[in-house]
Amino acid sequence: MVAIDQVLEKLSTVIDPDLKKDIVSMGMIKDLELNDGNLKFTLELTTPACPFNVEIEDDVRKVIAELSDLKAFDLNVTAKVMEGRSLEADTQMATVKNIIGVASGKGGVGKSTVSLNLALALSQTGAKVGLLDADIYGPSIPLMLGMEDGSMEVEDNKLQPADVNGLKVVSFGFFADQSKQAAIYRGPIISGILKQFLVDTNWSELDYLIVDLPPGTGDIPLTLAQTIPITGILVITTPQDVASNVAVKAVSMFEKLNVPIIGVIENMSHFVCPKCDDKHYIFGNGGAKKISEQFKIPFLGEIPLNYGIMSGSDSGKPIMSTNTDSPSAEAFRASAKNVAAQCSIIASNLQEEMESESGDSESSNEDSTNNGTS
Incomplete structure (x- = not known):
């Protein structure tokens, strides 16, 4: 038997x-x-x-x-999603297993659109997902979700995220008095707002928190990297050199801050002709792969240029909610799975490091005990 x-x-x-x-x-x-x-x-x-x-x-x-x-x-x-960051070192957000910052070197690459649809794709697998719109100067997530008039409540001194499409969502765009006004704040105030959104929010139990960062390498990306332990940074670029060359600066900044780079995704990668099914590389070819090879970071996917993605964002109907069988939705789904896989790899490596440190500590204690009794 x-x-x-x-x-x-x-x-x-x-x-x-x-x-x-x-x-x-x-x-x-x-x-x-x-x-x-x-x-x-x-x-x-x-x-x-x-x-x-x-x-x-x-x-x-x-x-x-x-x-x-x-x-x-x-x-x-x-x-069961693995913890891709040290929760012991972050008692303020101990219920969030993975925090993923989504960054780009420049604006106009569709970073917010990618952030939202990746969050939806992860949520649709059964994961518990939150989305933090950290672009204080130009919050766009409420518009993309059709929630221009949305709001957030405060209970027990904690901000309560909006619950939409299965996501826990926080955005400066939900504050009515700022919806049609420019956010005119200096760096320290902006950093303070982001810290509040992170640690003073009732995120509840989350497997993944996607943080849609503003473009560039300013105060908000720095604040995220230095305030709490995060799983890593996902870099979004488009194929052309002018975008990928600037995205390199974002990669370099986070590497200097010892923040793991989860990988790079290329948005507006190509256009598929609906009549002939040929791929047309309108903005060039291979920008993200060049970054991947240069920095030896994973290339996690390419999102096609598609009218449905753009129109869905403008109308508050993201493609991952309205057209889940489309090739564009499949591209987001494949990229989201690759992002999740990289988070698991980071979590596994972190687990090994913690076990190794624990073993070294126990060995050191035993040596001290033996030396003290000999």
């Missing part, structure tokens, strides 16, 4: 393609039961947006099928 050790040995041959580790050592096998040839366990993926979830499940079923003497096999597949 097959034994539990044999089951675990088989399962340890299944490797997570992103993490490059076996699913047993990663703790992805939960509640394993083996009674009289009846096998039952839960496969807990590192994120519901895992790009390889189907492949991993198929591999699990394949190796279990190789075991003889099994009468029945019951597999339950779930997901």
Whole structure:
């Protein structure tokens, strides 16, 4: 009769393609039961947006099928997002597992549109997602969500995010007296507003908080990087050199601040002709891939130039909510899965570092004890 050790040995041959580790050592096998040839366990993926979830499940079923003497096999597949930042070092936002800053070197690259649709794509996988519109000078997320008249409440001295399309949303654009006025504030005040939006908001339990940063390398990106531990920065660019050359500055800034770079996404990558299906590279070709190669950071996707994306943003009907079967929505979905995968990789590396530091600390304490008693 097959034994539990044999089951675990088989399962340890299944490797997570992103993490490059076996699913047993990663703790992805939960509640394993083996009674009289009846096998039952839960496969807990590192994120519901895992790009390889189907492949991993198929591999699990394949190796279990190789075991003889099994009468029945019951597999339950779930997901629990890993913590891609040190929650112990951030007691103010300890309920948010991953904070992703979305940055660009310059304006006009569609960063807010990408931020919103990526947030929606992650939410649609079952993840709990928040979206912080940190562009105080030019908040656009309320317009893109059709919430120009939206507002936020304050309860127990905490800002309550608006709940729309499955997202927890905070934006300076929700404040009515600022909706048609310019935000005329100096850097310290802007930084103070962002800190309030981060730590004085009731974000509740979130797997991912997407922070849509203003373009450039000014006060707000610096404040985000220096106020709280974040998972990393996602850089948005367009194909042309003038955009990618400026995006390089954003990458350089965050690297100097020791903030991980999650990867780069190319927006308005190409136009697909509806009549001939040919790709037309209107703004050039390969800007994001050049950044990826130069800085050795992941290239996470390309979003096509599409009228539906633009019109959806202007009308408050994002394409990930209104046309989920379109090629553009699929591009956002693929990019979101790649972003989630990179967050899991960062989380896995962070977990290893913490375990290593813990081991070194215990070893040091033992040495001190032994030296003291010898």
